[in-house]
Amino acid sequence: MKILTFVVPCYNSAAYMDHCISTLLACGNEEDIEIIIVNDGSKDDTAKIADSYGEKYPKVVRVIHQENGGHGEGVNQGIRNATGKYFKVVDSDDWIDVKCGKALIGRIKELMKGKEEIDLFICNYVYEHSRDNSQVVMDYRGILPENKIIHWAETKRFSIDRYLLMHSLLYRTEVVRKSGLELPKHTFYVDNLFAYVPLPFVKSIYYMDLDLYRYFIGRDDQSVNEAVMVKRVDQQLRVTNAMLDAYDISELIKTNKRLGVYMRNYLAMMVVVCQMLLLVDGSEEALQKKKELWKHIKQKDEALYRHFKYASIALFMNLPGKLGRKLGIGLYRIASRIYKFN
Template structure:
């Protein structure tokens, strides 16, 4: 059995996928690289086949009809033979040194008395045009170099959330929890790292800069103009997260640190949705913002109160044009500070 399965979702990725795959090959035969060609129309399929032919013990090329990022991740999970599972997007890459350290740690922890559910490491914003790279790390929030539980986790700061880039899950956990990401939908990476959390019991944090998150291309899904154009997909993911927290209400009531983390993460996602709707400047999208908050209130008054009257909810619901202008300016300030979009 392989130690780690790494899924690389690819859609028309010919310009950058080689850098990604080349960064993963040093894992050797302990790793399987699943290149999922999601119905590409360029040379992606041929490049995937080239790597599979050259490295048959490491690389597997999977070709499928276009279903979107979530569909490609689902396919990766279904085909994964490794004990652990990681997603690396085709325009990102990993650090060679940190990669080796993580594989060594997974080997060490495998077969131990405690079953590891999730390993967390740092990620780096590789933002186009910026020499100074922002590192998202979890020092003083997560215990270092030891297995821990949610009870041992401290308070996360804004902008310090565990994203898809940070995590390696136990493969069987993903399969057992029934994770199934929506097809033809952007922003499902939030669901990938959100829905398994109630099933995660044992975690391990390594303070190494592993994942390199490339950001800044004009056509990227996290580009502000692109997000506004795809706002209905952002709202879809946002509402699925609300539904999920509501469905897990009874469980989360007895797991307060996990509940607080998940609600704070949902707070960030709802803030992004609200700000994008405000930034668009259309009456239609302002009504969608109102509808989103009504949806949350109808689903769960406690969740609504927590989001609406917390710092971010109050900030995104300031009244009138003046209030909306303040909200947008505040968002731009956060952009500069946290280095996102």
């Protein structure tokens, strides 16, 4: 069995996928790593480039060609076909720090000799901003003990800018499969489901303070660009509603309080993002969708509804009137500049 499967969903990625894949190849040898390149119905030279890697590195690179199904279906293909013990998604315009990648794989090998299986490795990720060439490191120091096998009860409170994202996660492959995760097709923002649905199946965690994942951000057409997000708000709502429906958070808090509170806070952030986008839209249709979101939350979990409505960060996005809407949007944009998440 390989140590680690990298899954690289690609759609019209010819201009930048070489950089991504070259960093993955440099992280380990043919015994350690597997790279699954999923060509999601690309119309440029992505398929040709992917096949060239498969021909050149037949013991490492596998290429899957599929009809266009979106980023989520690319990840689904990786989950179905991975043979590595661990599983890492790398977007085709991002890359891995090679030195950190080698260190991670080396540590995994050491820990695999122990008695306890580790369900989730967590490393840092770095926002690489194209507009000003700045970098923002997102680490988990002070939240997760370093270089130690831990469980949820040993974690501390995650701050608003330190939630676990796809970029920071390296799941044991069987954990993802047991969770039943299947991402919706033709939907953006499904990385939130990836960083959420498997978590109750994670029992053991290991954090390494490595700046492993480099997340390229700032292209005008990128899915996290605010204008693009407003146009795709229905997809954001689809993902948020799927997260709401995945678990009974109030019950989860009773059985695993630290994990349940973390997942509740993650959901609150998703609700805030949806509300911000709907407020920026400002149309009657958008405001009606905002009401429907709150109705869904209330029907799903009355306790969760009360917490979101009156005791969480969603509160500042639910201020009444036009002035309240402007204030909510302004506060969100200030936060986005501080934390540089779009």
